[in-house]
Amino acid sequence: MLVNTIQRGIVIDHITAGRGAKIIEYLDIDTKVNTVAFIMNASSKRHGRKDIVKIENVIDIDMAVLGLIDHQATVNIIENGKIVRKINLQLPDKVMNVIRCRNPRCVTSIETNAPHIFHLIDEEAKEYRCEYCDDIVSVKGGLLDEIMH
Amino acid sequence: MESKNLLEPMDLTVEELEELFDLAEKIMEAPEKYTEACKGKLMATLFYEPSTRTRFSFEAAMLRLGGQNIGFSEAGSSSVAKGESIADTASTVSCYADLIVMRHPKEGAPRVAANSARVPVINAGDGGHQHPTQTLTDLMTIRSLRGSLTHMTVGLCGDLKFGRTVHSLIKALSRYEGVRFVLISPEELRVPDYVRKEILDKKGLDYREVEQMDEVLPELDVLYMTRVQKERFFNEEDYIRLKDRFILDEEKMALAGEKMMVLHPLPRVNEIAVEVDKDPRALYFEQARYGMYIRMALIMTMLQGKRRG
Ligand SMILES: [Zn+2]
Numbered sequence: 001m002l003v004n005t006i007q008r009g010i011v012i013d014h015i016t017a018g019r020g021a022k023i024i025e026y027l028d029i030d031t032k033v034n035t036v037a038f039i040m041n042a043s044s045k046r047h048g049r050k051d052i053v054k055i056e057n058v059i060d061i062d063m064a065v066l067g068l069i070d071h072q073a074t075v076n077i078i079e080n081g082k083i084v085r086k087i088n089l090q091l092p093d094k095v096m097n098v099i100r101c102r103n104p105r106c107v108t109s110i111e112t113n114a115p116h117i118f119h120l121i122d123e124e125a126k127e128y129r130c131e132y133c134d135d136i137v138s139v140k141g142g143l144l145d146e147i148m149h
Numbered sequence: 150m151e152s153k154n155l156l157e158p159m160d161l162t163v164e165e166l167e168e169l170f171d172l173a174e175k176i177m178e179a180p181e182k183y184t185e186a187c188k189g190k191l192m193a194t195l196f197y198e199p200s201t202r203t204r205f206s207f208e209a210a211m212l213r214l215g216g217q218n219i220g221f222s223e224a225g226s227s228s229v230a231k232g233e234s235i236a237d238t239a240s241t242v243s244c245y246a247d248l249i250v251m252r253h254p255k256e257g258a259p260r261v262a263a264n265s266a267r268v269p270v271i272n273a274g275d276g277g278h279q280h281p282t283q284t285l286t287d288l289m290t291i292r293s294l295r296g297s298l299t300h301m302t303v304g305l306c307g308d309l310k311f312g313r314t315v316h317s318l319i320k321a322l323s324r325y326e327g328v329r330f331v332l333i334s335p336e337e338l339r340v341p342d343y344v345r346k347e348i349l350d351k352k353g354l355d356y357r358e359v360e361q362m363d364e365v366l367p368e369l370d371v372l373y374m375t376r377v378q379k380e381r382f383f384n385e386e387d388y389i390r391l392k393d394r395f396i397l398d399e400e401k402m403a404l405a406g407e408k409m410m411v412l413h414p415l416p417r418v419n420e421i422a423v424e425v426d427k428d429p430r431a432l433y434f435e436q437a438r439y440g441m442y443i444r445m446a447l448i449m450t451m452l453q454g455k456r457r458g
Contacts, residue, residue, distance in 0.1 A: 105276050107255040111235050114261050132257020133278060 006037075009056040011076040011083075012066065017041055019070045020051030026065045026098065027055075034058055064092030068099070068139060091139075093120050099128065099137065106133035154263045154270045155447065158284040158317050163324050169285065170292050173439070173446035177293075180213065186449050187216035193246035194220035195238065195262075196273070197253040202415065203273050203282070206437070207250050210444035219246060236265040243267040247452055251275075269451045277313050283414055284317040285447065286440035291371055293439060294410060294432060300327035302368050307375035307395050307420055309334040314414050315375055316344050323352050330356035331365045335391050338377070362395060366405040372397070374413040374420050374433075398422040402430065412436055 015023060020038055029036060035056040044050035055061070059077055066073065067089040075087040096115050101108045108114050108130075118128035118137070126140045154160065161169070176183050192211045196204050199222055208218045235253070239262035242249055249270045251259045256278035263270040274280040292298050303322060305315050309332055319340070322328045330349070332340055339358060340349075349356050359365055366372070374397060379388050397411065402425055413421060413433040425431050 103256065105254075105256050105278075107235065107253070107257040107261050107275075110255055111258070111261050113234055113236060114264075130257070132260050134256075 012053040015051035015073045017049035101130040103135040157279040158281040173442040185215040187214035190216040191246045192248045195251045197224040239266040289443040290436045290439040298325045301370040302329040303371045304331040304369040306333040309340045310338040332358045
């Protein structure tokens, strides 16, 4: 399968297979306006299988959200058909409206307009703390899908 | 004060606490000098669940400073009953009042209020989460009656698992030098792992966990009693079996040192026998008085902070 290289934009490579769709959804890329190439299950030397997302003419994306969904992915910024910058993702220190608090006693369960805010407390365990109720959630592996908005 | 709100006890540094305690003591010594300290100021007490004790303490504090109060004492009687959000209520009330005091059954509700309020917000208890002015009261009482918060042995007795008051107090006291803890509770109600891991072990504090009071009473400087709440238990049997195991009575008081302070966040159920009330070491009602003075100091400081800001 061939997908043309892009002149200007962003290539998100080495996405854990199966997470590509989530990434497009959460990056809030308007697929009506932007040209997006989404390759699922490509073979990868590093991970066996991977997803790849290429977005034309978009450079400014939310790296925090990306880091949270899949911090193994790499981001290449493309200008004039060349990679001008490679970004290694990290777990963001603070995320807003990406993961939801599941504590039924938390104020976010009744205050529907309040943004769901989480702070990173343990990078290794991938643990985040709810800004309001201090409940701790782990975003390790499959757990993430459950607590995402 | 650094932060304009008081949402959890650790919002205040040890230095800021000292300033508050000093001011509270000055007010206690000469309350007549402060009767107009907050004249012309209005405090809103937004109580989404009833807590007469806490609300009276705040409102009495404001009235004694010459200020006034508005508010509601349960959600049913307010615009909240019509479904207004906490954020909108806080924004609206900010137009009328200079300070908001909020009690809410949901954890983190005062933080939501603080995010949209244009005046300082004090958390007066949010579910089982935080109750910073209770912690201030506990610290103030110990400091005033003992002279300091360092080098002492503090016994905490009762429900140490669900009682946030206890967790906050341990955390707050862990910042002072030479404080030893004796945690007295039934196996089922021991402090949760996070308190042990993140506070006691992490800071290398001197503590031990025991299942009965008698043997440790002689070494305690402070005995902090808590009630065992019925709703914490799945069945009546467990409740009945456990609640009576940690009752402080005259007989036990005889084992304690002459200067041991008995504290309790109140209201009590039966964990302190009424016969103990007349013992000079029973200081839990005195504690309620300190609670009002520390709230006076807090209200004054927060209103001044706002003026500076
Ligand atoms: Zn929460």
